[in-house]
Amino acid sequence: MNPKILKTLEFEKIKQQLTEYTVTALGQEEVQKLSPVTDQEVLTNWLSETEDGATLLRIRGGIPVPKLENIGPHMKRIEMGADLNGLELAQVGRVLQTTAEVIRFFDDIKDAEIDLKRLFYWADQMETVPALSQRIRESVEPDGRLTDEASPELKNIRVQTRRTEQTIREQLDGLVRGKNAKYLSDALVTMRNDRYVLPVKSEYRSVFGGVVHDQSSSGQTLFVEPKQVVELNNKLRQLQISERQEVERILAEISAEIEPHRYEIIQNAYVLGKLDFINAKAQFGKSYKGVIPKISEEKHVELKQARHPLIDPDVVVANDIFIGEEYQAILVTGPNTGGKTITLKTLGLLQLMAQAGLPITAGEDSQVAIFNNIFADIGDEQSIEQNLSTFSSHMTNIVDIIAEVDQDSLVLFDELGAGTDPQEGAALAISILDEVGAKGAYVMATTHYPELKVYGYNRVGTINASMEFNVDSLRPTYKLLIGVPGRSNAFEISKRLGLDGHIIESAKQMIDGDSQDLNDMIADLESHRKMAETEYLEVRHHVDEASRLHADLENAYGYFFEAQEKELDEAKAKANEIIREAQEKAETIITDLREKQKALGKNGMVKEHELIAARTGLNQLKHEESHLKKNKVLQKAKEQKKLKAGDDVKVESYGQRGTLLKQLSNGDWQVQLGILKMVLPESDLTLLKPEKVAPQKPISTMKRSSEHVQSQLDLRGMRYEDALESVDRYLDAALLAGYSQVTIVHGKGTGVLREAITTFLKKHRSVKSFELAPQSQGGTGATIAYFK
Incomplete structure (x- = not known):
């Protein structure tokens, strides 16, 4: 770059x-x-x-x-x-x-x-x-x-240092507060040359003896180290040297x-x-409320609600900038101070930020291309030192750009061809755009020339755009309008500012018909754009309303099935209660008959009317729903759903297809499930349409697990023996559930449990291979096992 x-x-x-x-x-x-x-x-x-x-x-x-x-x-x-x-x-x-x-x-x-x-x-x-x-x-x-x-020696030195300092201060404090205080300039203890001293009046220098280390600027005060603390100061100094040596040793x-x-x-x-x-x-x-842009493999730049990051977010205007998919060149026209240059810079700067891995100030789902180079000719680059005019400096820059540009380049031209005769400038601008376009580069250019509006309309892969201007308020809106060329608003603005009508009409007659027709065409395009925008907003409203109704319907659909499941659960619970009560009453009747038989002895018999009464009591336990019996549709549906040997069924707990072999005395069914025979309750079976399946040789019979089998087993926190037992049971259940692989989470820890699991998996007859999980799924803390 x-x-x-x-x-x-x-x-x-x-x-x-x-x-x-x-x-x-x-x-x-x-x-x-x-x-x-x-x-x-x-x-x-x-x-x-x-x-x-x-x-x-x-x-x-x-x-x-x-x-x-x-x-x-x-x-x-x-x-x-x-x-x-x-x-x-x-x-x-x-x-x-x-x-x-x-x-x-x-x-x-x-x-x-x-x-x-x-x-x-x-x-x-x-x-x-x-x-x-x-x-x-x-x-x-x-x-x-x-x-x-830091070291025992350093600690010992510092302890001795603190004790020595305390002793020195105690002795000097005694001199300061004693009868000798009158000989001092100030009742305090200070330091000179890293030694404790007293400020003594110069005329009493001999009172304390010791050593004079310094004097005040006036000479009235001498800083004297009393003879009582000379030895202590010497000791303190030696301790400080020892501390420094020990510190240097520790640092080394x-x-x-x-x-x-x-x-x-x-x-x-x-x-x-x-x-x-x-x-x-x-x-x-x-x-900056930025987003991470996507990278377009096809070099389609789509900046949605793009904002220039260096403009105050409270005043910046967001614009959609698209280039590369339907057109590779955009020609932006419009009045000065309308935002054309900022739009150019927004495209270029956001592209640079994206290619630097930064968030960009744009809306969600924005995408960028990868350009090998971005070129720009923006602003007044007049050079006083090189004595170049504005036109010359721009042209020098454009010459350099054309020499380097290729199909992987983005080029930004601001006021292309400006600074010279309008007719020549427009011709040059068109030729430059043709040359850059022939090299396959993406171009966004701003211009005032009406000839380029026609160019943008006629050239394949090129589109006109403009910066919107509000004629009523006489202010730009800074909104980019792609597909609509800018038009001159001089006549409308002059009229609103009070210029006489005959002057405006005279001016209109002076411009050629093509220019007037072009302005009329642009005005018509703007009118159609506003109509289309109004229709879009209306359609958008209906779409939002439809989306809201769809969401409400989905919620209602979910509530319906939730209520249905709830009612079914309550019905099952009530049915189980009725069955329980019936069983209890039946047991009571049977027990009563047995007691009567015992009372009559071996040769006695229960009377006929007592047997009839008992049979009647048992029959009364059955509650017939006569109104349902008469419903032929329900009876037919019931017959269709009745299970029989040879039917294909879905086993709900495992989500697999099986074939009914025979019904057992307790109402359960023996089901051929793949290579396994399993005994399952009828409530776990759903009748399916028959499907031709090659017969498989059954090898074992098992009862289903009452719990749903997860695809991951977590052993963290378990003891060694319990963990291995859990793994053994879990692998069998996972095989029945039809899993091709499972994850065993054992944690990192000391690695003992992981080694035990590894050894166990090596010996398991149904495990084809195993490996540590990737970093995103636990790394060395988990093992993935693959079944044969």
Whole structure:
């Protein structure tokens, strides 16, 4: 991409705004080196990263990357054998600590099964160094000062230092508050040359003895180290030297521990910078209400409701800009200050942003092409230094563009052919458009020349467009109208401003008929466009109403079936209750008969009328629905639904087709289901139309499981023996359910359970193969098994 276009379309301003959202030094470097790319694979990855960043920003508030300094120079010094200071070690430790936090963050994202396209790749590039991270965290404060826990020797030195300082202060405080206070210029203890001293009046310098370290500018005060604390100050000084030596030793020791891990640390810092940059892109897109554009393989640019990102969002006007599918050149006409140049820049800048992997300020489902180069001739490029006129400077730029343009280029011309004689300028503009069009480039150009309106109407692959102007308010609306050329509004504006009618009529007679006819044609097109827009809005209203009615119908349909299922469940429950009561009454009658038989003895018999009464009681348990018996339609439907041996049925619990073999005494059916014979209740069977199926040899008979079989088994938290038993039962159930593969989630942990599952699957007779799940489905925490 030529660097001139980045300056012309103000791409650097976009980068400046993007930099404001970065928090790391390496993230800022990523922004600074950002430039549009032409490689589709690279661009696809960039846009996927931006989309992932937007997803995490929406659901988790973004990636937790804090402010980090550039530790590259530190690692360079480590490589050269130099030692880092405390602040530099703290910055390295901050990178290591952040690395661990970010890795935990992405592990949580994986556990939550949040789908990301690219960021898991970057997370896998980082590596923790826990021992080194802990050593730095325990030894170095964030400001670079070593903690007392950095070493036992350092802690002991600092304890002695604090005690010695306290003793010195106690002795000096005694001198300040005692009878000698009158010899002092001020009742305080201060320091000179890292030694504790007292401010003594110059005439009493001999009262305290000791050593004079300094005097005031007036000479009235001497800073004296009393002889009572000279030895203590000497001891304190020695302790300070020992502390400094111990600190240097510790810094050298930690620096040496960093050296073997410098490549991992550099990689971690680089990835954190990348993640910060991705975070910034997502936050930038959110603040500008941007979208991630799609990439068109056919080079169809469709920018829906496109807005220029550098214009105040409260005043910017959104426009639809389409180019590439039906036409490869757009000629925009209209009055000055109508928004033509901004429309050009919007197309060019959004295309640059998209090819840099950034969100664009456009509506959903917008798509962009990939151009190898974007050229623009925009604005007044008159050069005082080169003594070039406006026309000459534009023409020089256009000559360079024509020399480099090809079929993978987008060209933006602002006021093409302006700055010279109108007739010659129009002719040049047409020739330039023909030349660029012949090379297959996409073109968007603005112009005032009426000849180009006719050109746009007659040329294949070229379309007219204009910026709308409100004649009533005498103000532009900044709306782009594709398909309608702009027309001169001078006569209408003059009339509204009060110019005499005869002057306007005289002017109309002076212009040639073709120009007047062209303006009339444009006015007619605008009228038809407004009519079409009105009809579109009306149709859109009816479509919305139909969509709303369709949604209501779907909801009602769903409510109907929900109510139907509820009624069926209640009917089944009521039927079961009736059956239960009937069984209880039958048991009572049978028990009563048995008691009577026992009372009569072996030779006694129950009387006939008692048997008749018992039989009558049993018959009364049956409730006939006479009105249903008389309904021939229902009886016929009932007969059609009656099951018999040889019928094809659907087993609802498994969703598979089977054949009835025979009915058992308890009402259940023996069903041939594939290679299996199964005993199933009639309620689980639905009659199907017969289908010719090759007979298969049955090999076993099993009863169905009462539970629905899931395609994934979660063993996390289970004991070793329970887990293996669950896997054994689950594989049998999955085979019956007809699954070709299942997922077994065992977690990462120590890896013991994963090894046990692997061993078990190797020996299972029905398992063809197995493998660890991909990263998006659990990675090493899950295994996918494939059945034979």
